[in-house]
Amino acid sequence: MRRVRVVIAKPGLDGHDRGAKVVARALRDAGLEVIYTGLHQTPEQIVETAIQEGADAIGLSLLSGAHMTLVPRVLDLLAAADAADVAVFCGGIIPPDDIDALTGLGIVRIFTPSSSVEEIIAWARAELRPLEVAE
């Protein structure tokens, strides 16, 4: 079986990528192939990157408070690109009400500052799988 490929991206304007880098490193240690895009990515760039990289999952790191705008946009663009099967998870400062709302939209998992690296690794190993490739 091929390895799981994950795009880790920071949408929007906040410039704090320590959390994204910690998660990227943790997923690498979980045996995944992690593609890191760097800061200030638009939802369009993120979805296009996921398509080019053949990603099975996308992790979005948001500390700016714009998650209720940017995350649904990523999901919409994935659906429009016939890539709705790509699992999307989030990390960042996201209030409990918004966690419920985003989960309702199809976000598979949301990590907050209280999540440990071990928790993230255990989740990735258990839940992320290579997608079937359509013709």
Added chain:
Amino acid sequence: MSLLDRARAGDRRAVSRLLTLLDAAGPGGHPAVAEALRRRDRALVVGLTGPPGVGKSTLTSALIAEFRRRDRRVAVLCVDPSSPLTGGALLGDRIRMQRHVGDGGVFVRSMASRGHLGGLSAGTPAAVRVMEAAGFDVVLVETVGVGQSEVEIAALADTTAVVLAPGTGDAVQIAKAGVLEIGDVYVVNKADRPGAARIVRDLNAMTALNTASARPPVITTVATEDEGTAALVDELVARGIRRDGPTAVADVEYVEDEAALLALYGDAAAPAAHNGHSGLDARARDWLAAAALCLLATADAAGRCAVSPRGAARVLDDRTLVLPDGPGGRLDAHRDVLANPRVGLLFLVPGRRDALRVGGRARIVARAPYLAGLGADGEPAPSAIQVAVDEVVLYERWLPDAF
């Protein structure tokens, strides 16, 4: 419309799926991938290699921009190392290339080396073929940051650019073997930094000592400022597509022993390699009298072969012939003969479809009565190659009509 047709029509999801299928099932694992690998489309394949931190990814991004200004479709394969401990990988090359993400003429794919040594991943050569089949004009391959022996890229690319930057080592590092032997082009990036001029000087000194090939150019760039990248692209384009067939390795079966060879041709078609001595009989002598061209095959002590053209031979007796020196003056064949006397000769007559092969042992003659009339215009020849004949084989109706 097939997956490959969609990829060739510019559908990027189709390109991505071909690469993922190649990854998941190997070169022969899916019909669309196998079809892509059978195509003979050629792109300009450029390898970028060099130590970590010299700016390979930034330079790759600048090259993308320059090729796009020239309206070329560009695919990029970036190889980063996998962890030997977990098998995971953190692929960060494309951070430097994200400015091209919205451009429909650019496709960037990251690859993990997965324990493959040599600077690439095992799947990289086939991935290059997929990109060529998908219709890209240029394929840039960025290797893992290399030390001194990750030289696989040279076999894959039309042109291999070895990238260095100030602070990556002194003249002795530059003289070491490996990655610094494979550059078709040397790039000194971060050329605005102190020490750049010294690296250029050291590289020029090194390449001046190259004996085997043409001297590679040294080009300076400041990739962050797009400086020097137009000159680099000019050089890459001028060097052009050099591979004449698929580089790939996919779907090829090799013959490794005589039994496998006979299975292809049958016993009768493959007589023993050396037919035994029939001597230079009257028929062979008549033939040699008519032959205007001889191709002389030699090998050096290590078995490296060369072929050089000669003029007509003179027959001395039924076991000896002599080849006068041509006017060319290259002594490659002479040096080979001194190291290894075994030679093969093929005599050709324009307009005839047969050819005469002679095998034997050569010596270089410095003085002999027969040298007197052997040179150009009847002058004495300075030396000649005298061949003791071991075998004579006539190839009948072997050459194409047009010869």
